[in-house]
Structure formats: structure tokens, C-alpha cells
Amino acid sequence: MKNWKTRTKLVHSGTKRSQFGELSEALFLTQGFAYDTAEQAESRFINNSPDEYIYGRYGNPTVRMFEERMIAIEGAEDAFATATGMAAVSGALFCMLKQGDHLISSKALFGSCMFVVDNILRRWGIEVTLVEGTDLNQWRDAMQPNTKVCFLESISNPTLEVCDIAGVAKIAHEGGAKLVVDNVFATPLFQQTLKLGADVVIYSATKHIDGQGRCLGGIVLGTEEYIQDVFIPFNKHTGPAMSPFNAWVMLKGLETISLRCEAQAENAEKIVNALKGHKNITRILYPTDVSHPQYELAISQMTKGGTVVSFELSGGKKAAFSFLNALEIITISNNLGDAKSLATHPVTTTHKNMAAEAREAAGITDGFVRLSVGIEDPEDLIVDLLEALEKV
Numbered sequence: 001m002k003n004w005k006t007r008t009k010l011v012h013s014g015t016k017r018s019q020f021g022e023l024s025e026a027l028f029l030t031q032g033f034a035y036d037t038a039e040q041a042e043s044r045f046i047n048n049s050p051d052e053y054i055y056g057r058y059g060n061p062t063v064r065m066f067e068e069r070m071i072a073i074e075g076a077e078d079a080f081a082t083a084t085g086m087a088a089v090s091g092a093l094f095c096m097l098k099q100g101d102h103l104i105s106s107k108a109l110f111g112s113c114m115f116v117v118d119n120i121l122r123r124w125g126i127e128v129t130l131v132e133g134t135d136l137n138q139w140r141d142a143m144q145p146n147t148k149v150c151f152l153e154s155i156s157n158p159t160l161e162v163c164d165i166a167g168v169a170k171i172a173h174e175g176g177a178k179l180v181v182d183n184v185f186a187t188p189l190f191q192q193t194l195k196l197g198a199d200v201v202i203y204s205a206t207k208h209i210d211g212q213g214r215c216l217g218g219i220v221l222g223t224e225e226y227i228q229d230v231f232i233p234f235n236k237h238t239g240p241a242m243s244p245f246n247a248w249v250m251l252k253g254l255e256t257i258s259l260r261c262e263a264q265a266e267n268a269e270k271i272v273n274a275l276k277g278h279k280n281i282t283r284i285l286y287p288t289d290v291s292h293p294q295y296e297l298a299i300s301q302m303t304k305g306g307t308v309v310s311f312e313l314s315g316g317k318k319a320a321f322s323f324l325n326a327l328e329i330i331t332i333s334n335n336l337g338d339a340k341s342l343a344t345h346p347v348t349t350t351h352k353n354m355a356a357e358a359r360e361a362a363g364i365t366d367g368f369v370r371l372s373v374g375i376e377d378p379e380d381l382i383v384d385l386l387e388a389l390e391k392v
């Protein structure tokens, strides 16, 4: 199985058939598990053996199939699936930190990730330093003897910043800290984050892994030691386990993720080329486009630029709203990674809670639009975008 290519792993890895030989992965929609004897129950609580389950909050065979498929794709030692992406982000950080520890985070984060880092962790007595994630010197300068975790999103939401993952990992490791990366925007296909040196990688499976807007989910991947001895003891008691039904949907999503994401990334490239230089666009961002500030880094650590394109319209919020309202195929939604193209105005939705000053400094201006590119025909998408731009 080790020599399988990614597309084969996406379809087959982790599958375990029951005695009925079902073709599609079995959905074990159960909370608990029955024991033949009291001795068997006792031994399950002692042994923690693979394929021996106790309770849905600790593990489930369908959820394990999803975890094992992700382990195979990511090249991780182990994984634990969670109810949402935010349960994965918060659980991965909370389980590693205690009062008096220090965390360094990139400033370019999704609104809820920023709330966890900048509000909850601080409230719990964890020191936090926010840095420009693209500047290795800032990571280096921020390191302290009590730094336990460095955290970043690369590609970031919604400004599509690209951080030097190998560079930050080296700085973190030299100071005895771990690097945790939220890899949602890069997808499991376009960036091999653990191979670049990260210790823990996180996904909101809600996005490209489901990819068809149905279920929430998340997953945390890392070493067996981290998952078994650090993540699980914290998370099995705090409780954000993935539902078996959602895991089953995610398994089905993984079967087609490469077809969808490759098509989405190709569409994104075509859209960037069609919109570049448009009179109503002041700035367009796509990591593997030569105009991107971290273009060289992006092409060195990613195989494709992802499925999201961001741009700024001249004319601020009024222009952004009239553009969004004029779209016919592309739907207004704060979601992303879907087969359907979705457009968002981050200032009034996903990044609404960020202080206006910090938001402006991050480049999330009133005219800023995030476009999650879907699998529709690129020509139709381009016509939709150009026609909406004319109405700005």
C-alpha cells in the first residue's frame, strides 16, 4: 500500500470490510459497542488495541477508516478526526499549552482561528505573540525559552499569504517548539506540510474534503506520540468527536477530491488570467501567479496554487456589494472549498470580529472579495465575473 500514488490512496486507503463484503465503506452509526463478557469490557479499557472500540467519543470504525485514509495521504503516523475544523484547531493548540507557555502565531488567520489564539489562549494565561507570518526574522525574534507552539495558516484565509513552512519549522525546532499548520487552503493535495517540517497538520474537512457542502468535520494529523499521548487524552474527555455519518461522507468526498481540486485550481488559474488588469480590480492574489508576493516560495512548496482567488475592487464596500449582488452563477456564501463557486465579503462576514485597524493592516479592505472557485465550466465563471464587474 505504501507505494500507491495519491489518487489510488484517496479511493482505497483505510478501507476495512465487514463480514458482508460491502463495496462502499460501511457506516457504523452507533454510539457504543457491546462486549461478550465483563472480562472483555475490562480488557478493552486497558488495552486500547486497534479495531477494538469502546465508545463513539473515543473512536468508531467508520471514523477510523477516514483517519487512516488521511494518514496515508498525508504521510502521517496517526490522526484523530473532530466534529469541525475549529475543534481540530482549538484542540490541537489547547492540548499542547498550559498557563505560562508562549505561542507565536502568524497574524494572517481565519477569524475563528484568530479568536482562539488572540482571545481564548490569552484569557487562559498563555502568552501570545503575533508576527508577520511571511517574515522569518519575526518568527526568530519572537522565540522565547517558554515558546511551545508556532502556529500558521499557509495559504492564509483570505489574503492568501504563503509562509515558509520549512523555515518556520527550523526556527521552532531549534527553540524546542512544535509547528502546527492549518492546511485548509492548500488542501491535502497541493502541499505536503508534514514533509516540509510541520509537526502537526490540521484540516477543516468541511471544506475540500467533503467538497459538496454537506457535513462539518475536522482532522488533526501528526506523530503517533502526539496523537495518542497529547491530543487524544485531551480531546476524548473534552468531546469534539466526528460523527460516523460525517466520516462516511468525508470518505466519499476523498474519493473525488483530486478530480474536484485539480479542476478548481485550473479554473482559478484561468480566472486570474481573465481578471488581471481589469479596470475595477486594484489587486488580485493567487499564490502561484507570478504577481503574488511569495510566488517563488509558493511554487517551491506547493504543486498548485489552491482553489481560492482573492481580489480588491476599487470603490470599497459599495463596489464589493454591487459586484456580489450582480453574480448569477457564483453564490454569495462564507463557505469555501465547495464544488460550487462561492464569493465572500470577508470584512462583513468571516473577518467581521477582527479590529478594523488590524484588518486594514492585513490588507482585508472594504473592497476585498474572496472567491472560492468551483468545478463549473471556467468560461461561464469568467463571463459571470466580468459581467458583475461591469456593474460595479
Ligand SMILES: Cc1ncc(COP(=O)(O)O)c(C=O)c1O
Binding pocket: 084, 085, 086, 087, 089, 110, 112, 113, 153, 157, 182, 184, 185, 204, 205, 206, 207, 216, 217, 218
Ligand atoms: C483556514 C480555516 N481554518 C479552520 C476553519 C474552520 O473550519 P470549520 O468551519 O469546519 O470549523 C476554516 C473555516 O472557514 C478556515 O477557513
